[in-house]
Amino acid sequence: MQIFNARPVSNALWERLRQADDDHSWPGELTLKALLARWFFARNEDMVLRLHPQMTLHDLHHAEAVAWNAAELARTSTLLSPQNAQMLGTEEVYYLLAACYLHDIGMGVQHGEQDRAEAARVGISKNEVIRRHHHERSDDFVRQHAGELYLDGGQAAILGLLCKAHCSSEVLGKPPYVNRAGLFGKPVRIALLAAILRIADELDLDHTRAPNSVRKLLDNTGWFDSISRLHWLKHYYTLSTTIEATHGTEIAVTPRIVIRVPQSPNSEYYFQRIKSLLFRHLDKEISSVRNVVTSGFYFGEPAFEMSVQENLTQRLLTRDHVRLLIVDDNTDYLGQVVGALKARFGHVTAVSSPLDAFVLVTRNPERFHVGIIDLEMPDLPGEAGDSGMDAGTALISAFSGVAADMALVANTGHANGGWQAKAIEAGAHVVRTKFLRGADPDVEAGDLGATVEKALDLLGYDIERENDDDQGKKVSDSGS
Numbered sequence: 124m125q126i127f128n129a130r131p132v133s134n135a136l137w138e139r140l141r142q143a144d145d146d147h148s149w150p151g152e153l154t155l156k157a158l159l160a161r162w163f164f165a166r167n168e169d170m171v172l173r174l175h176p177q178m179t180l181h182d183l184h185h186a187e188a189v190a191w192n193a194a195e196l197a198r199t200s201t202l203l204s205p206q207n208a209q210m211l212g213t214e215e216v217y218y219l220l221a222a223c224y225l226h227d228i229g230m231g232v233q234h235g236e237q238d239r240a241e242a243a244r245v246g247i248s249k250n251e252v253i254r255r256h257h258h259e260r261s262d263d264f265v266r267q268h269a270g271e272l273y274l275d276g277g278q279a280a281i282l283g284l285l286c287k288a289h290c291s292s293e294v295l296g297k298p299p300y301v302n303r304a305g306l307f308g309k310p311v312r313i314a315l316l317a318a319i320l321r322i323a324d325e326l327d328l329d330h331t332r333a334p335n336s337v338r339k340l341l342d343n344t345g346w347f348d349s350i351s352r353l354h355w356l357k358h359y360y361t362l363s364t365t366i367e368a369t370h371g372t373e374i375a376v377t378p379r380i381v382i383r384v385p386q387s388p389n390s391e392y393y394f395q396r397i398k399s400l401l402f403r404h405l406d407k408e409i410s411s412v413r414n415v416v417t418s419g420f421y422f423g424e425p426a427f428e429m430s431v432q433e434n435l436t437q438r439l440l441t442r443d444h445v446r447l448l449i450v451d452d453n454t455d456y457l458g459q460v461v462g463a464l465k466a467r468f469g470h471v472t473a474v475s476s477p478l479d480a481f482v483l484v485t486r487n488p489e490r491f492h493v494g495i496i497d498l499e500m501p502d503l504p505g506e507a508g509d510s511g512m513d514a515g516t517a518l519i520s521a522f523s524g525v526a527a528d529m530a531l532v533a534n535t536g537h538a539n540g541g542w543q544a545k546a547i548e549a550g551a552h553v554v555r556t557k558f559l560r561g562a563d564p565d566v567e568a569g570d571l572g573a574t575v576e577k578a579l580d581l582l583g584y585d586i587e588r589e590n591d592d593d594q595g596k597k598v599s600d601s602g603s
Contacts, residue, residue, distance in 0.1 A: 134194035135203055136220050143213040153217040156273055160221035163228065170231035174250050177351045179332045179358050181227045190223035192323035199368035200376050200420035209418035214305045219316050222285035226320065229260030261286035281311055288317035289324050296415040318412035322422060325408045326364050326378055333358035353400065360384065360397045362430050374420035378405065381428045385435040394429040443469035447575065450480040451497040463568030477518050484522055493575050494522050495532045519551045530578030534571065552578045
């Protein structure tokens with residue numbers, strides 16, 4: 124099997140490593156060790172792709188892209204310049220490169236019965252269990268294969284920690300992510316290397332990780348959950364990412380992202396939606412590493428540009444794909460409104476027991492795009508005279524905590540400003556329906572449907588839009 128044919132193994136980190144080996148200024152042939160780390164991932168690549176077909180591509184091309192991004196971050200921040208007193212040491216360069224290749228190798232590691240038991244207990248798929256723990260399993264893999272990677276126990280511990288850090292919630296700069304002694308006593312700055320790895324991984328954004336033909340296949344076979352869809356779409360609309368530096372008292376290292384959007388009257392709309400989605404993820408990662416970057420540079424706020432292109436899909440999420448969960452204690456109301464909502468959206472699940480709804484979302488948080496919750500359920504326990512209102516807002520709050528990527532709609536028939544404010548604080552959009560007893564369910568469903576569209580929009584989704592130029596004709600998927 125040929126494993127070095129993805130593209131030439133070349134970037135500023137590889138050049139530094141090879142130069143050190145050529146100069147015989149560093150023992151251990153670190154270039155060979157880095158190539159060995161690359162080979163270990165290539166050997167496990169097929170298993171990673173088979174276990175996680177719904178995810179954006181975590182293949183050798185992704186690992187190469189992360190290594191390229193890490194090299195650019197190091198180069199633009201002058202961490203590869205001999206004039207910089209904080210320059211990365213040769214051993215640090217090796218660890219960073221090896222971690223770029225091995226950080227996702229845990230996605231191919233299964234724990235059999237243990238994974239099945241956790242999946243059954245939590246109510247998720249076995250593959251999702253692997254994904255949630257893959258950074259820890261990457262750490263374990265490196266330590267278990269230390270000898271084959273030509274590492275001693277201490278070196279394997281450093282490399283394993285870097286792999287774990289790429290999506291760990293542990294705070295960088297605190298144990299165990301602190302400096303460690305490397306060869307000849309030179310420190311290995313684990314927190315700094317982990318910070319570069321995290322941003323380099325997050326910046327592998329472009330559309331090559333989300334081929335449109337594969338996306339359509341997954342869509343048609345029902346593989347996508349709501350979280351996977353969001354990740355595929357943010358990649359699909361990203362044309363390119365570059366890393367720039369502005370030199371001042373400190374160096375600002377800034378990602379510049381070009382977003383490609385369909386050529387249509389709604390191009391600016393698409394740009395703002397995708398920009399919002401990308402910024403949310405990038406800002407979270409950049410914020411998580413700012414406290415450990417003390418080497419004369421900092422990560423600046425991402426910059427975005429728009430590129431209008433033909434032959435791009437003009438919809439992010441069609442009505443047929445929107446999954447709604449509607450919770451109400453009035454079964455007659457549910458039956459009528461659900462029927463009308465089904466004519467507008469693809470999948471509607473209605474439950475009359477708030478407890479059942481909560482369990483459903485807890486077990487399947489990726490199943491629904493929007494939860495529509497009635498805040499006036501008098502059978503729920505609440506403060507005296509509140510007619511269940513406190514319980515309704517508590518239910519909204521609980522849903523927000525369980526399903527962060529699910530938009531929430533608070534459905535109420537009363538104009539109680541203070542009460543509505545509680546729902547808004549809990550993360551819900553508020554819509555007033557049931558404004559007349561026995562109101563036309565089509566009217567109420569229309570009211571709810573419009574609010575659902577606004578809620579999806581805020582999450583970074585778009586639904587199939589009306590073509591303003593063609594009297595309501597649906598915008599079609601022109602493909603690419």
